[in-house]
Amino acid sequence: MANQEAVWDITLHTECPSCEEYFDIIKSQDDFWVDARFGACEHSTKATIGVDVECPECGHEFKVDFSY
Numbered sequence: 001m002a003n004q005e006a007v008w009d010i011t012l013h014t015e016c017p018s019c020e021e022y023f024d025i026i027k028s029q030d031d032f033w034v035d036a037r038f039g040a041c042e043h044s045t046k047a048t049i050g051v052d053v054e055c056p057e058c059g060h061e062f063k064v065d066f067s068y
């Protein structure tokens with residue numbers, strides 16, 4: 001019998017500074033990994049500081065620094 005698959009489920013939460021919506025950036029953007037210049041869990045690097053994010057609730061655009 002083959003081993004069961006175990007799937008990593010990485011989330012990247014932030015809070016919108018405008019409407020205070022707390023959301024997962026990865027799940028809110030279908031193309032999150034398409035143009036990604038960073039790897040999973042990467043943080044404190046040039047590519048993960050000041051990343052543009054759009055709030056799925058109010059559309060406010062702001063920048064985030066990834067943290068792990």
Ligand SMILES: [Zn+2]
Nearest residue numbers: 016019055058
């Ligand atoms: Zn918002």
